[in-house]
Amino acid sequence: MLGSPIKALRHLAELLEHDDTNEPLASHEMVTTGTLTRALSIETGDTWRTEIEGIAIPSLEVRFETTK
16 A cells, blocks of 8 residues: 555554544554454453464564553
């Protein structure tokens, strides 16, 4: 989309910067570009983990928590 994931992210950031309804991206937000899955809702305490087979890429685990 739009030539590369970084161009897609920049486009989103620029759109939100001038959007009267939605807030701009914040430093704590996670944005995925080029994702091959549907968007899923996130709840506090959720843990997402990737496990890729066939190529040497380490797994990734993300836990969603609230900050105080």
